Amino acid sequence: xxxxxxxxxxxxxxxxxxxxxxxxxxxxxxxxxxxxxxxxxxxxxxxxxxxxxxxxxxxxxxxxxxxxxxxxxxxxxxxxxxxxxxxxxxxxxxxxxxxxxxxxxxxxxxxxxxxxxxxxxxxxxxxxxxxxxxxxxxxxxxxxxxxxxxxxxxxxxxxxxxxxxxxxxxxxxxxxxxxxxxxxxxxxxxxxxxxxxxxxxxxxxxxxxxxxxxxxxxxxxxxxxxxxxxxxxxxxxxxxxxxxxxxxxxxxxxxxxxxxxxxxxxxxxxxxxxxxxxxxxxxxxxxxxxxxxxxxxxxxxxxxxxxxxxxxxxxxxxxxxxxxxxxxxxxxxxxxxxxxxxxxxxxxxxxxxxxxxxxxxxxxxxxxxxxxxxx
Amino acid sequence: xxxxxxxxxxxxxxxxxxxxxxxxxxxxxxxxxxxxxxxxxxxxxxxxxxxxxxxxxxxxxxxxxxxxxxxxxxxxxxxxxxxxxxxxxxxxxxxxxxxxxxxxxxxxxxxxxxxxxxxxxxxxxxxxxxxxxxxxxxxxxxxxxxxxxxxxxxxxxxxxxxxxxxxxxxxxxxxxxxxxxxxxxxxxxxxxxxxxxxxxxxxxxxxxxxxxxxxxxxxxxxxxxxxxxxxxxxxxxxxxxxxxxxxx
Numbered sequence: 140x141x142x143x144x145x146x147x148x149x150x151x152x153x154x155x156x157x158x159x160x161x162x163x164x165x166x167x168x169x170x171x172x173x174x175x176x177x178x179x180x181x182x183x184x185x186x187x188x189x190x191x192x193x194x195x196x197x198x199x200x201x202x203x204x205x206x207x208x209x210x211x212x213x214x215x216x217x218x219x220x221x222x223x224x225x226x227x228x229x230x231x232x233x234x235x236x237x238x239x240x241x242x243x244x245x246x247x248x249x250x251x252x253x254x255x256x257x258x259x260x261x262x263x264x265x266x267x268x269x270x271x272x273x274x275x276x277x278x279x280x281x282x283x284x285x286x287x288x289x290x291x292x293x294x295x296x297x298x299x300x301x302x303x304x305x306x307x308x309x310x311x312x313x314x315x316x317x318x319x320x321x322x323x324x325x326x327x328x329x330x331x332x333x334x335x336x337x338x339x340x341x342x343x344x345x346x347x348x349x350x351x352x353x354x355x356x357x358x359x360x361x362x363x364x365x366x367x368x369x370x371x372x373x374x375x376x377x378x379x380x381x382x383x384x385x386x387x388x389x390x391x392x393x394x395x396x397x398x399x400x401x402x403x404x405x406x407x408x409x410x411x412x413x414x415x416x417x418x419x420x421x422x423x424x425x426x427x428x429x430x431x432x433x434x435x436x437x438x439x440x441x442x443x444x445x446x447x448x449x450x451x452x453x454x455x456x457x458x459x460x461x462x463x464x465x466x467x468x469x470x471x472x473x474x475x476x477x478x479x480x481x482x483x484x485x486x487x488x489x490x491x492x493x494x495x496x497x498x499x500x501x502x503x504x505x506x507x508x509x510x511x512x513x514x
Numbered sequence: 515x516x517x518x519x520x521x522x523x524x525x526x527x528x529x530x531x532x533x534x535x536x537x538x539x540x541x542x543x544x545x546x547x548x549x550x551x552x553x554x555x556x557x558x559x560x561x562x563x564x565x566x567x568x569x570x571x572x573x574x575x576x577x578x579x580x581x582x583x584x585x586x587x588x589x590x591x592x593x594x595x596x597x598x599x600x601x602x603x604x605x606x607x608x609x610x611x612x613x614x615x616x617x618x619x620x621x622x623x624x625x626x627x628x629x630x631x632x633x634x635x636x637x638x639x640x641x642x643x644x645x646x647x648x649x650x651x652x653x654x655x656x657x658x659x660x661x662x663x664x665x666x667x668x669x670x671x672x673x674x675x676x677x678x679x680x681x682x683x684x685x686x687x688x689x690x691x692x693x694x695x696x697x698x699x700x701x702x703x704x705x706x707x708x709x710x711x712x713x714x715x716x717x718x719x720x721x722x723x724x725x726x727x728x729x730x731x732x733x734x735x736x737x738x739x740x741x742x743x744x745x746x747x748x749x750x751x752x753x754x755x756x757x758x759x760x761x762x
Contacts, residue, residue, distance in 0.1 A: 347619050354616045357605040364565065364603075365620040365674065366591035 153423040154334075154341055160427065161188060161330040165323070168431070169438040183438055185326045187431045189390045192333040194414040194426035195340055196383025201412070202420035203344060204376045205356035209278040209408055210285025214381040216292060216403025217260060218253035218388025223305045223398045224298070225249045231297050246311035246393070253389040254382055260288075261381030265374040273359075285408055292400040304399025308392055319393070329390050336386055341423060343379060352376055384411075413455055419465030428466055461485050516543045517578070518682050518712045519564055524573035526559050533559040535736035536573065543578075545728030546708055548715045552756070555733040557716045558600060561684050564714070565597045566590045577682075592621065596675040597684035600716075602667045604674065606660035610651055613659050613670060615642045617677035641677070649673040649703065665696035672700070676707060683707075684714045689722060701726060724748065732756070 149155065168184035170176055197211040226249060228242035243249075268280050292299045299305065310319040319325045343349055351372050354362045363369050392398050401407065410433065411426070418429025436454065440447035462469050462485060472481040517540040526534040534556040541547055549557045562568040564575065566587035574583045582590055605613050618641045646652040649669045654662060659670060668688060675683055688704070689697050701722055704713065708726075717723050723730065723744070730747045732739040734756050740747060747753055 350612065350616055350619070353608060353612075354605050357607050358603065360567075361603050361605060361674070362616075363587045364567075364591055364597055365617050366588050366678065367620055368586075368588050 154338060156424055157191075157337055157427055158334060160431065161334060164188065164330070164431065165326055169435065171439045174439070174442065180438075181322050181326045183434055185322070185329050185394055187434050188326075188330045188333045189387050189394065190411070190414065190430040190434070191427040192336055192390070193384045193387035194411040194418075194430045195337060195423075196380050196387070197411040198415040198420055198426040199340065199344070199352075199380040199383070200376055201415055202422070202425065203349065203352045203356060204373060204380075206273060206373070206377075207278045207412065208281040208377075208380075209405075209412070210281035210283070210288075211381070211384055211411055212403045212405070212407035213285040213288040214257045214261060214384040215388040215391070215407060216288060216398075216400070217257045218385030219392045219398045219402045220292060220299060220305075220388075221253040221256050221385075222249045222389045222392040223308050225252055226308050226311070226392070227305055229298055242309075244309065244311055246313070249311070250386065250389050253385045257381050257385030257388075258378055261378045262374075265377040269373045269377055270370045282405065282408070285403065285405070289400055289403045289405075292403055299400070302400065304397060306397040308396045308398070310393055310396065325394060329394065332386070332390060336383060337427070340383060344423060348372075348375075413451070416463075416465055417455060417458055419467030419470075421464065422467035422471075425465050425467045432466070517541055517576075518543045519714075520576040521563075522574045522576075524560075524563060524575060525571050526556075526563055526568060527571045532736050534563060534570075537736075537738055538573075539731070539738055539741070541712070541714065542729075543712050544710075546704070546713045546715055546726050547729055547731065548717060548723050548727040549731045549733060550717065550720075550723055551733030551739070554735075556736040557733050558686055559736075560733065561597065561686050561714070561716060565595060565684055591678070594678075594681045595684065596678055596680035596682070598671045598675045598686055598688055600686040600690065602664070602671055604659045604667060604670050606658070608659060609655065610657050610659050610662065610670060611642065611646065611655040614645050614651075614673050614677050615639075617674040618642050618645065621678040645673050645677045648676060648707075650699065665692050668692060668696070669700065669703075672703065680711070682712045682714070686716045687718065688715070689717060689719050697722070 164179070164184035164187055165181045166179045168179040168181070168187055170179045193211075193215055196214075197208065200206050200208050200211075224240070225243055228240050230237065230239045232238075264281075264284055268277065268284075272280055292304075293302060295301075310317070310325065312318070313328075319328055344352075351362065351367055354365075354367070355369055355372055359369050362372075388402065391402065411430075414429035414433050415426040416429070417425075417432055418427065419425030433451065436451055437447055440450045444450075458465055464471070469481065469485075472484065476484065519541040520539075522538050524534055524537045525532065533554075537556075537560065549560065551557050559568065563570050566582070566585060566589075570583065574581060576582065577590070577593060577595065580593070582593070585593075605616065608616075615638065618638055622638065643652070646655055649672055651662075651666060651670060651673060654666060659667065662670060668691070672685070672688055675685070685704070689700055692700060697719065704715075705726060707713075715723075715727070725744075727744050729741060730744055731741045732747060732750075732753050739756060740750050740753050742750065
């Protein structure tokens, strides 16, 4: 690795590419020249940018800290429902009291509420589960809590509308002006918000705080013995990674103008895992690109067959087996080794990069003692 | 006498096996304090107890007058106790530079500044550079740590320990698996950094042990067999029987 020139640093900056992608998405999202569909759909583009944010937030924990949360849709759904309930208003009866909230139109307050509730919930969860679990146990317990949130949205019909969810959510006005009713306007609004949020996320990842997260991913024990309070960093990362999906949920509600419990389902939690791995979980652009490609496949293949999910599965399996570092990993390889060598590396068994799970090293004397007690 | 570590009845058992058995000793400040002993004598377990990697089964530990028996490892590191590992323990997928930078950053306070770019820590790049020069890895700074040779990885490990400029270093077999040239360079490095610090060393290379140690503590089956200067240890009959004799 040589020091990059300033020009190269700008040219290779992930935020530049994110901006470029968002700029062309309305033109290319869902386009398929083979089927004679030459123009994109702005609605698909909107879905892509919202999920780019959801997946990127999730990936802060997955790709950068190395913990797989299998329940991140809970933060997405919390953001979405908070926004829907705030906008539509609600009346509930709780412990003999009647709580009424009138319909309100203020997107900033809705955003703050979404963030506040999601972050508070994430913080409580993180304090509870992060010091006690990692690896597969962490994945399972996040899944369990996500199911709790899912069933609250599913069962508490009085508040959440149950299985049907909430409909007729008005697009918000910006300072009183109804600027978001046009699909295009809403796309640019969403893309701008997502881009700003991604800038913030990039700043976090590139900061010294972000390096510590990488250190924890690589080797928790070493990080601890350097003097880092590993669990505290993991808790903070968990809370941060919950905030971005909440913002995505906020946008999602305004975009869909309706919300139902699916937003918090296992399927949504799994989708962002797939998007991150597809795009490349250890890169910043990975989940952003992954979200776009996921919906590109969904849109094009679902026109051909109702089994489009099987095709997504095949693409996913292809990447897990052949290029576990995802599309961005392949791009990296092509930059370093050239196209021909990359293809050869992909085809040879040796070149497969393992997704390593760094186990905590067993103290040597302890290992020896265990051996001895077995004998 | 001023001590860095004091232990009282320090014991650690693993499912019935006693690795460290009621060790009560004071490790004086300064110098190279080496721990030797046959395999399974409890040297590394003793290190693990001092550094907070394992909780003791019984007994207490003090560090410069402060009881640290139940202090978590990261807080001990912040007190200035740095350790290296017998099995190379680095951030394999990160660059050599990043490895050292993380180690330097760990002890700079000001958590609020953590979200600002590295440049704001004014002495971070300077300090990182000087540590890389110290361990002779400046030219390899952009390499991934996992791609370094074994000897260089061991040196990086020492670099991680040195980066925080700790008053106390626990080095667990820093020379293991090194070539004679690498061993020579590493011994020189240890000698160079020793003044003003306390170095606890677990090492098997008996020639090195005899030449660089201020005192030697001999462990056998979890207990302290003898403590003394290299000359005293060489002359000690019990030690010769238990340990040196095997090598002679």
